[in-house]
Amino acid sequence: MNQVAERRGGDRRIGGRRSTDGRRAPSGMRTFTLRRESDISGVSGTGIFLEGTLFSTGVVVVHWLTPPPRGSIAIFDTLDQLLSIHVRPHPENRAVLTFDDGVELSGDALHTTDGHVELPRD
16 A cells, blocks of 8 residues: 555544544633723823734734724734733833723733733633
8 A cells, every 4th residue: 555545544534633633722712902091102192002812722913003094913922922022011001901801901910020921711
């Protein structure tokens, strides 16, 4: 038997998945907005400046709402990575992250010293 046929023979699919697949990624995603209560620079402005999605794998995709009319899209490996780059260096802006399920993170919850963000769920 040739090698391609042998490989295909070992790749039996059950319900669209390989029988050798051990597990799936967790399911569910959470959407959120990020707003500034203050703008020390005087350039960026206050209010909601970003909308995003935290995927079940931990990846975060954000849509910056400026410059209008289109903004821009960015992808981060984790929520912590986004916060460490764009929020923690500017605590004076008093950022508030609000998930669509009503959970809000602000102050010390966003400015942790160990770099880990604990995400509560209802």
